[in-house]
Amino acid sequence: MFIDQARVFVKAGDGGDGVVRFRREKYIPAGGPAGGDGGKGGNIYFEVDEGLSTLMDFRYRRKFVAPSGQPGQSKKMAGKNGDDLVIKVPPGTIVKDDSTEQVLLDLTIPGSRVLILPGGRGGRGNTHFTTPTRQAPSFAERGEPGGELWLKLELKLLADVGLVGYPNAGKSTLLSVVSAAKPKVANYPFTTLQPNLGVVSLEPGHSFVIADIPGLIEGAHQGVGLGIEFLRHIERTRIILHLVDAAGVDGRDPVDDYHKINAELRLYSEELAKCPQIVVANKIDLPASEDNLERLKKAALEDNKEFYTISAATSQGSKELMIRVDQLVTELKQKDPVSEPVVELVLPKKEIAPVDEFKIIRDNEEYEVIGAGLERLLRRLDLNNPEAIGYLQNLFEKIGVYKELAELNVPEGATVRVGELEFEYME
Template sequence: MKFIDEAIIEVKAGDGGNGCLSFRREKYVPRGGPDGGDGGNGGSCILKAKAGITTLMDLKFRKHFEAKRGVHGKGKKMYGKAGDDVVIIVPIGTTIKEAKTGKVLVDLARAGQEFVVAKGGKGGRGNARFVSSTRQAPQIAEKGKEGEEKTIKLELKLLADVGLIGFPNAGKSTLIAAISNARPKIADYPFTTKVPHLGVVRLNTEKSFVVADIPGLIEGAHKGAGMGIQFLKHIERTKILLHLIDVIDPTQSDPLAAYRAIREELGAYQPALLEKPEIIVLTKMDMQKAFEQKKEMEKVFKNLGKPIFAISALKKEGLKPLLQEASKFLT
């Protein structure tokens, strides 16, 4: 499933270093010629696509990037050092646009592809550059040029790594709101979620992944019941499924039968969906009635040979081990 992850950042390339106005002055050389060196070029801001990064999360926390300016030139025709570039790492598939106009500057579609988004200023020339047959002792040197400065918008069309599935009102929206930046509508009645929601889950500073809250499936979904086919197609490109089960759902007296019903819908729509890794998630453990059935339900589902986790998304209990287990399937 695709969605747009966005970030707006400011980039400032380094200014060029100034050229030097200098004349050679040494013992026995009282009237040496001009020897002012050039200033170094300013560093540029470069965007680079890298495999293994799936979101623009880091760029939402750091909004400003500035490259180093070039070092000024010196006497004895010593050139200033160029300023260091700033390389901004982005996921493959990131589109770069001008923030104000929306003009597309580049699509970074390949690993290792680079784009200079803000070019460093050129270093100024020292007075040694201005010597001519008619001007033997030039008293001029150039200042460095200013580096480019831009505000750019980055857009990333992402595929969801993890799909949340289950009957309506199984707790999918509550879970995605608890573990990510997504804020779906949440209420205690079926079909609250009518469109898929996606959120970025950040495990640590180096790892994050995208979760899709697939609206509740019902029996007959593969034939189009409810909005079944629209929802099922979003599951196809996820890497792992979290199958949420409300063990005290009044509309589903047998949780195991409810689980199998959803599995049948997946298989009827696309048999390959049954081959995806799956984690069974028993939800709403903050409710006394559900908690009392926890051990019994774990025994019932244990025979399926799949990881089982009991959680309370409302109280954020049991979420960390669940996410850590899910992340193992995304390496």
């Protein structure tokens, strides 16, 4: 089994900042705060697209960043949410955390969409911070940063195209010419003992998987020469490329080879025999091929099969053949019905810690207040704003931070840290 891999960076959109605004209208001298909330950042989704079969597109783009939310507006109007970003992957893609190798997603259902990173929450506008004693707050919350991850994508490739033919027909050579695969190539039967897979990429968005199926011989459908195992490899291919040694280098008749291979396919499976097939006369660079090309072409056309001539050794005709194969693969993928309706799945959400859950630890002569919810709130406030600091002081009093510091007999003047905030404790 061939594993295709890609490494990508994904970042959800940042939340938009809440804003400080006041209602300013004629005849309303004390309109009060009117700052709107920031918009939510865009989510990052993975979607399974049955029209894709490789991770080739991720070689051209490796960074995916969703748009951020817009800042809030006056009149308590919220900012626009950032658009979601959908990353399309082929069925069978496994998504791992690049740093831990932990499997996050196993994407198999065509049409399914999975949330991998939620966008950051928008910051609250100054309207949320009014109290009986603070009726015109001049501070607001910043938007929450969107999450980011380096991910590893892995895909167990299934071949779109199967290369069949007698041993030494030139299948491995053709595969090495049209893809980055490096199969062992030598002049002896059963050079290939396991399928070699390669990705043929013509341009972004146009790629397919091609497999060099081990050489078939007469009696393969009965298991001769490991034939049953070899035939199983091509049952799920969309197209068969039937390579024939047009020069008859091994002393066999190319037309007989063509008929015998098709007979084996038909005896193994009628469905396999009906699979779209392109007959490819190889080794046309050798003079001996000239006597066989017309006979071989006639046999292929009589069976309603397309016929191409190439020289895998010199690459002659290979590009034109691959362009035609890509057209057929694209057409067949479009005809295939999506087996499942679009469904949306969501990874388990991380619980957001409340601000009143914290603990205080001593570090030499300093004290640190540790609490995920409290630290999250601090990251969203402008700590250079005196009113925001006043809001925090009231919050510390309300949730019991000062009370616990007193119970720990923290001396006056001791340094207390909460996230990035640092202050001197005063009773």
